[in-house]
Amino acid sequence: MSSEPAKPQDFKKASSSQASTRSNTWLPFRLTRSGGALHLRIMWKNLLITLGVLLVLGWLSLAGAAYLFIKYKRDFAEIRYTQVLFLFVPSVYADYQVARGNYMIEQAKKLISEGDYGAAIGNLRVGVSKAPANREGRLLLAQFQLLTRRPDNAQTTLLAGINPNHVTDADTDYLKTVFTFLFQQQQDDAVIALTDQLLKGNKDATPTNRLIALAKATAAYYRGNYDLAEDVLETYNLNHMRDGVLLNARIAWERGQRELALATLRELSQQAPTDEEIYGQLVTYLRDAGLESELRQTSILRQLAYPDRPRPRIDLLYVYDKEKNNAQVQSTIDEIFRDFPKNSETLLALADFAANTGRPDLARRVFDHCKANNLNWEGAALMTVEAYVVAKDYRRALDTAQQLLTEHPDWGTPTRYASVFNGLRAIANYGLGDAVPAHGFLKNFLEQSNVRAENLVAVSNRLQSVGAKTEARDVLAHATKSDPLNQPALSSLIKLDIELGQTSDLAANMRKLLTMRKPSQALLRSAFDTLGSDRFLFAPDQAIVLDEIARYLTRNRDSLDGNSSS
8 A cells, every 4th residue: 555745734734733732731621522522621730720820820919909008008118018928827917917016006106296196096006906015005005095084994004014924124114114003093902913923922032023022012011011011021132122121111100110210211311322212201201200400400411412402402491491590591592592593493492482481572583583594484483473372462462363364375274374373363362352253263273174183182271271161172072083092182171071060971081091091090080089979970871981990990000190191
């Protein structure tokens, strides 16, 4: 059988067929003809490969779009494309959330600097939730929560930043901040609970454990549990350290061991002669003990040793004033002007002395000196008005206040000194017997939302000095409402209620005082004796309150009889 030679076109067809076959090799589907019919054949291997390629390309595109959206629309400049690409990996997603949280906290700081506090607090909330280890953000959020009068939320926020199972030396600054906050809120029991969690019975006297132990001892001291405080100080060898010795001196003073407390402070002052807190505590105890001669000597010696420090001279001014030694008062004043002519803080303390002792001429001298030397003189101006009030020169007080407001109209705005002027003018008008304007100024004073409880207590004391006791009580009631933890305000309110025979809130306020730090033993005994009299026979819950006071006094019988009323 003969065969015909292949034609060139046949070779072309064969080559074309092979090329077509090769080009279709990776197609997921193939059409085949069988018996004159076309059939669709699925190439499963090719299909899976194609789907995989498309999925990868789609994910890359989607990740790219998400990356651009997050970076430019959400303003998250630190985002990385690889983070978005592998967000499905749990560890990568967790890192992204932390990075996002840190970024939002940074943005919140910028918003705060721009004054956009509403947006800042929103960023802080989300940022802290995403980056819980960011303590700077946590502290900022807690500050906002305090400003919005939610100390409970602030406490939760701060405590959540502590891991009781892992505390290192790197945590000490944050722990100090948390302890300070809790003490400010009088959350002494919370401090004890937290320190117990952190120490877990570990008695090693490491620096971190000593810090925690000192906080526990301080909390126990505030609650009058002196035995526990002393035990903690001894366990962690704090008895020979500055803070531990100072706390032991305070415990001794509260127990009534005044000589021991003073001896401890005298020795500690010699060991740390430059320590202002130790000197201040010693001066306070000497003044409370009536040891004016030693107080004078201590202040003079400190002045000689540290002539560049103004505190001893201010202390001497009060000593000389109490002794009515006007010559020494004047001499010391002249020395302060000579030695501290540019020290605004010292001059303000001198103006405060003038206000407290009713020396308007001195306050005016400080005011004029500060103004002439381009120092901060606004405080001295306000204290000049107060000095006239204390000196009972009420007409001059009102005239000076009006003059200052005329010269500086913005001082009468709520953001400046409206509360100060309203309070002082109310006192001056009550002193003059002009009840109508006095009531108006007092009403405006109480309507100010930015008045601190300490200032309210000071105004109440001044009102009592001019005989406006009912109005003084209203101010104290306002103070305890605006700052429920202010113990001096509550103690003063209870004293005044007893004096005025006001029983409506007495039981509730007395119960609240009993939950606070070391309430005055003298006040409790006075309240017990007064409430037990026939005058208060029908006071609400009289018997219950008397029983609670008696039980408290029994539990704390070792406390000092003359405890401070605050």
